Amino acid sequence: MTTFIFFLPFLLIYVVFAIYGERKIAAFIQDRLGPVEVGKFGLLQTVADLLKLLQKEDIVPAAADRKLFLVAPIIIFVSVFAGFAVLPLTSSYSGSAAEVGVFYLLAIVSMDVIGILMAGWGSNSKYSLYGALRSVAQIISYEIPLGLSVLCVVMISQTLNLQEISFQQGIWFNDPEGFAGERNYLFGLKALGVDVTEIGGVFTWNVFRMPFLFIAYLIFFISSLAECNRAPFDLPEAESELVAGFHTEYSGFRWAMIMLSEYAMMLLVAFLGSILFLGSWNTPLPNIGPVELATWTSGTPGTVAGNLWGAFWLISKALLIVVVQMWVRWTYPRLRVDQLMSLCWKYLTPAAMLLILLCGVWRLWMI
Amino acid sequence: MEFAQLLFYFFSGLIVISALVVLFTPNVLYAAFSLIFTFLGVAAVYVLAGADFIAITQIIVYVGGILVLMVFGLMLTNKIDGRAVVTRNHNVFFGVIAGALMLLVLLLSISTVNFMGLDWVQSALHGGEVVRLSTIQAIGILMMSRYILPFELAGILLLIALIGSAFIAKQQAD
Numbered sequence: 001m002t003t004f005i006f007f008l009p010f011l012l013i014y015v016v017f018a019i020y021g022e023r024k025i026a027a028f029i030q031d032r033l034g035p036v037e038v039g040k041f042g043l044l045q046t047v048a049d050l051l052k053l054l055q056k057e058d059i060v061p062a063a064a065d066r067k068l069f070l071v072a073p074i075i076i077f078v079s080v081f082a083g084f085a086v087l088p089l090t091s092s093y094s095g096s097a098a099e100v101g102v103f104y105l106l107a108i109v110s111m112d113v114i115g116i117l118m119a120g121w122g123s124n125s126k127y128s129l130y131g132a133l134r135s136v137a138q139i140i141s142y143e144i145p146l147g148l149s150v151l152c153v154v155m156i157s158q159t160l161n162l163q164e165i166s167f168q169q170g171i172w173f174n175d176p177e178g179f180a181g182e183r184n185y186l187f188g189l190k191a192l193g194v195d196v197t198e199i200g201g202v203f204t205w206n207v208f209r210m211p212f213l214f215i216a217y218l219i220f221f222i223s224s225l226a227e228c229n230r231a232p233f234d235l236p237e238a239e240s241e242l243v244a245g246f247h248t249e250y251s252g253f254r255w256a257m258i259m260l261s262e263y264a265m266m267l268l269v270a271f272l273g274s275i276l277f278l279g280s281w282n283t284p285l286p287n288i289g290p291v292e293l294a295t296w297t298s299g300t301p302g303t304v305a306g307n308l309w310g311a312f313w314l315i316s317k318a319l320l321i322v323v324v325q326m327w328v329r330w331t332y333p334r335l336r337v338d339q340l341m342s343l344c345w346k347y348l349t350p351a352a353m354l355l356i357l358l359c360g361v362w363r364l365w366m367i
Numbered sequence: 368m369e370f371a372q373l374l375f376y377f378f379s380g381l382i383v384i385s386a387l388v389v390l391f392t393p394n395v396l397y398a399a400f401s402l403i404f405t406f407l408g409v410a411a412v413y414v415l416a417g418a419d420f421i422a423i424t425q426i427i428v429y430v431g432g433i434l435v436l437m438v439f440g441l442m443l444t445n446k447i448d449g450r451a452v453v454t455r456n457h458n459v460f461f462g463v464i465a466g467a468l469m470l471l472v473l474l475l476s477i478s479t480v481n482f483m484g485l486d487w488v489q490s491a492l493h494g495g496e497v498v499r500l501s502t503i504q505a506i507g508i509l510m511m512s513r514y515i516l517p518f519e520l521a522g523i524l525l526l527i528a529l530i531g532s533a534f535i536a537k538q539q540a541d
Binding site: 068089098099100103104106107108110111113114117118120121129132133136140160 | 394396400403419420423426429431434435438439442501503533
């Protein structure tokens with residue numbers, strides 16, 4: 001139920017301000033002002049845009065396949081939104097505690113490809129069709145490095161449950177049932193003999209427990225950009241060639257829904273990245289001797305403080321990653337199709353496979 | 368009726384109806400999209416049976432992989448060719464006979480099976496725990512111990528298929 005109670009309203013508010021943020025960041029990078037007219041600093045610009053969008057006519061092109069055209073945006077949004085169901089938010093507010101967590105997430109998110117295909121085919125327009133073809137080819141290809149980099153984390157943490165992965169990365173490692181004797185060592189290496197379970201902070205994050213996971217995170221981040229169809233991988237909606245890609249023919253509310261799914265997808269992969277690699281809801285501040293920064297900035301699981309700190313850290317990390325995604329979009333030029341495919345198959349996939357091997361060896365050293 | 372039972376009937380209905388759409392719609396693309404609901408319904412029934420891992424694998428392999436490829440192929444042939452792909456019925460007479468025979472075989476064998484003799488049915492009837500919380504651990508251990516040979520063989524088969532498809536694609540590019 002956390003998904004509906006928390007993530008749905010949060011998503012709607014986030015999208016309004018993420019679009020505003022995106023325009024402000026773009027403006028800053030291009031030395032412009034961005035929206036300034038509506039509300040203080042233009043804060044209400046997206047709200048005004050949204051009100052305008054909702055009043056627009058819901059146009060279905062005469063030659064379009066009506067059923068597929070109308071259903072497609074709903075399928076895209078539902079499949080992205082369903083991914084939020086397994087995300088843990090705090091130490092005691094864990095979403096669906098499915099044992100298959102990450103696996104489910106990867107499966108359900110790959111379903112938005114079907115919505116995109118429906119939209120592209122149903123629109124009966126060559127721009128939409130080419131946009132959909134490109135989008136699907138790209139998403140399917142980049143699922144492989146994405147899945148492999150997630151697999152690295154799963155091998156290190158030995159579980160698919162996102163809440164267990166979260167607990168492993170902080171000072172409350174021993175809190176859940178069945179983890180009483182577990183310890184975290186510096187870089188995960190027991191041979192070094194430095195026990196960091198009580199120190200916590202960044203030292204117990206997955207990128208620190210197994211340093212090569214930082215490279216895995218880079219692979220994850222690059223492929224997640226491609227999964228969201230974000231620049232520099234925005235070939236599916238390359239405005240200079242395809243008008244707007246698979247959603248060229250959409251207008252009004254349905255277009256808004258496709259936009260909502262794109263931003264929701266960005267947030268979803270940002271959440272997933274921070275849960276898997278960047279310590280989930282654990283604080284980045286370590287305990288240093290008597291200065292117990294980690295304990296002060298993360299309440300005991302189950303208490304109100306524990307929930308508030310957990311949600312604060314996880315959401316801050318996710319939003320920070322979203323900002324980086326926007327920064328990347330306005331910094332790098334778009335890739336060509338052949339560059340896109342060679343990056344995926346010749347660089348990211350072999351690198352991810354090598355990392356899996358390293359993770360397997362590292363895991364043996366961790367015991 | 369329990370809530371889980373209600374869900375079971377809902378998803379079974381979904382499977383049957385979407386499978387009928389697959390059979391009766393002349394539009395191949397509609398059939399493919401309807402097949403999605405069949406696969407999702409089957410995944411849901413797996414979840415209700417406590418087989419979470421199989422359910423997700425079903426979605427990944429069939430919905431995320433095979434079906435997307437099917438729709439992809441259809442889209443390429445359909446729209447770019449300009450011809451609509453429509454299904455037609457062939458060999459109706461023999462088709463009906465084969466289907467009826469299959470149904471007969473299934474009905475006969477289902478009616479003769481002694482379900483009450485099965486261990487897990489007995490244990491469920493006496494209040495035993497049939498459905499475990501998760502099957503991942505058990506599947507993982509069995510895959511790596513008892514069924515390691517079939518598992519590795521399947522891996523090699525897939526690798527051969529991968530190399531073969533890459534080889535065929537390369538030949539056509541030359």
